[in-house]
Amino acid sequence: MNWGSSLRLTLVKKCQRSNVDLTLNLDCIEPLANHLDLSLRQLEKVYTNLAVFYGSSSENHFKLVPVVVFLSVVKVVDPPLFDQLLHQKASFGEVTNQLNIHHLNEETENNRKLFGLMSWVRYALLSEQEFKELPEEDKIKRYGNSMWEYNISRERLIPIFAQQQSMFVVK
Numbered sequence: 001m002n003w004g005s006s007l008r009l010t011l012v013k014k015c016q017r018s019n020v021d022l023t024l025n026l027d028c029i030e031p032l033a034n035h036l037d038l039s040l041r042q043l044e045k046v047y048t049n050l051a052v053f054y055g056s057s058s059e060n061h062f063k064l065v066p067v068v069v070f071l072s073v074v075k076v077v078d079p080p081l082f083d084q085l086l087h088q089k090a091s092f093g094e095v096t097n098q099l100n101i102h103h104l105n106e107e108t109e110n111n112r113k114l115f116g117l118m119s120w121v122r123y124a125l126l127s128e129q130e131f132k133e134l135p136e137e138d139k140i141k142r143y144g145n146s147m148w149e150y151n152i153s154r155e156r157l158i159p160i161f162a163q164q165q166s167m168f169v170v171k
Contacts, residue, residue: 057164070121082166090125125158
């Protein structure tokens with residue numbers, strides 16, 4: 001996929017200023033863009049959302065890239081779903097149904113990236129009961145280890161980042 005070079009350059013600059021890994025952002029955007037068949041205009045809006053988000057975040061501000069990218073894409077392709085996520089009204093099952101992301105496997109590179117991204121979304125959207133019922137060997141049980149220093153609860157990840165992204169509108 002050949003994305004507009006000026007859009008990519010804008011995101012590069014914002015990522016550098018915000019101390020964010022550009023490769024990780026692109027690794028998260030690409031599988032969603034391919035799965036949802038985003039148009040160039042939609043990609044432009046996603047890049048703009050990310051550039052504004054990173055540009056308005058301090059360097060030390062916690063940024064969970066897979067979740068931030070996911071929300072930026074959802075904000076563009078399905079605003080009502082974004083609103084449900086903002087207000088904690090959507091479950092992981094509802095999100096995957098709405099976006100037609102089912103039965104992910106890790107057979108292809110794109111699927112591996114999409115699976116990884118959606119694992120973070122799943123981590124953030126599971127209810128406390130669902131999370132407790134996960135088998136100990138489920139990888140998402142350990143995701144919280146990378147967040148303890150920020151003192152953010154798992155259930156607040158999506159609403160926090162959605163609220164930050166809802167403060168601006170890209171037309």
